[in-house]
Amino acid sequence: MRRALRRALPVLFSGGVLGAVLLPLVAAAVVLVVVGVWRFDAIARWLAVHAFGAEPAADGTLAGWTAIAAGATTFVGFVAAALVAALVAIAVFAMPAIVRTVAARDYPALERRRGGTFAGSLANAAVAIAVFVPLWLASLFLLPLPPAFIGASLLLSGWLNQRLLRYDALAEHADAAEMRTVVARSRRRLMGLGVALAPLSYVPVVNFVAPLYAGVAFTYLCLDELATLRAAPRAPTTER
Secondary structure (H helix, E strand, C coil), X not given: CHHHHHHHHHHHCCHHHHHHHHHHHHHHHHHHHHHHHHHHHHHHHHHHHHHCCCCCCCCCCCCCHHHHHHHHHHHHHHHHHHHHHHHHHHHHHHHHHHHHHHHHHHCCCCCCCCCCCHHHXXXXXXXXXXXXXXXXXHHHHHCCCHXXXXXXXXXXXXXXXXXXXXXXXXXXXXXXXXXXXXXXXXXXXXXXXXXXXXXXXXXXXXHHCHHHHHHHHHHHHHHHHHHHHHHCCCCCCCCC
C-alpha cells in the first residue's frame, strides 16, 4: 500500500495523465458549481423546515440553529457530491489513460487480457454510487457527534475509492477470473489504500488532485497484485 502511494507521485503530474483527466474534472466541477448556485438556498431551506423542524418567520426568513445546521448539512452534501463526481469522472473516463501511462512506465511486459469493458465500468460506478449514497445519507445522523461523523465519512470514502477504481485499474490487463481473484485476495490492501487516501479529499487545494492521485495509486496496487498473481507457481494438476 505504501509502495503504491510512493510510486504514484512521479506519475501524478505527467502530461499524458493530466491531459486525460482535465476535461472530466472540469466538466464535473462546472456542473456542481451551477447546481450549487442554482439550488443551494432552496435545498438548505427545505432541510431546515422538513428535517430540522424550523418555523419560518413572518417574512419567510429562517434563523437560529436550525438554519445554521441546514446550511452546514447542505454544504457537506455538496462537498460529498463533488468528491463522488470527481471519482466517477476519473474512474470511467480517465483511468484508461492512467493505466496506459503506468503500464508503459513500470509494467511493459504485463500481458493485456482485457477482462473489463466500458459498459462494465459504468455498471461498476452505478453500483458503487447506489451503495454509497444511502450509507452517506445515514451517516448525517452522526453530525451532532463530529468524531463519529468524521470516522464514518472516512470509512465510506475509503470504500468508495477502492470500489470505483479497482475495476478500471484491472480492466485492461486482467481477464475476468483474474479480476475476481485479485479483488478477493487484496481486499484488505484495497480498503487500506482507500482509507489512506480519503483524508486528502477534505484538504483544500489538495482535494483538486486527490482523485487523480487515487487513480494512479490504485493502478499501481492492482497491477502489482496482478503481476504477483501471475508470477505465483500454479498447483500441479493430477491426471486420472
